[in-house]
Amino acid sequence: MKRKRAEEEELCPCGGGQSCIVDRRKLGDWVHEDDLFKEAGLPIRKNCLTPLTKKQQKILDDMVNSGFESIEYRWKNDTY
Numbered sequence: 001m002k003r004k005r006a007e008e009e010e011l012c013p014c015g016g017g018q019s020c021i022v023d024r025r026k027l028g029d030w031v032h033e034d035d036l037f038k039e040a041g042l043p044i045r046k047n048c049l050t051p052l053t054k055k056q057q058k059i060l061d062d063m064v065n066s067g068f069e070s071i072e073y074r075w076k077n078d079t080y
């Protein structure tokens with residue numbers, strides 16, 4: 001079966017889910033890394049499997065080092 005092109009583009013290669021950045025954006029949910037990247041003036045990732053640039057990786061690393069053990073799991077629980 002063939003999907004429509006528009007749907008295909010919206011589907012994240014990770015398969016989607018609660019911590020999927022594409023799914024979360026689609027639902028209007030808060031995406032922590034988007035916030036961090038925008039704040040730092042960096043582009044946001046297209047989907048979960050988009051490789052992080054060095055700058056993006058550093059921002060996430062800094063966040064982990066400042067107390068986040070597992071970014072993705074903490075995102076779901078943190079209400080900020």
Ligand SMILES: [Zn+2]
Nearest residue numbers: 012014020048
């Ligand atoms: Zn995803």
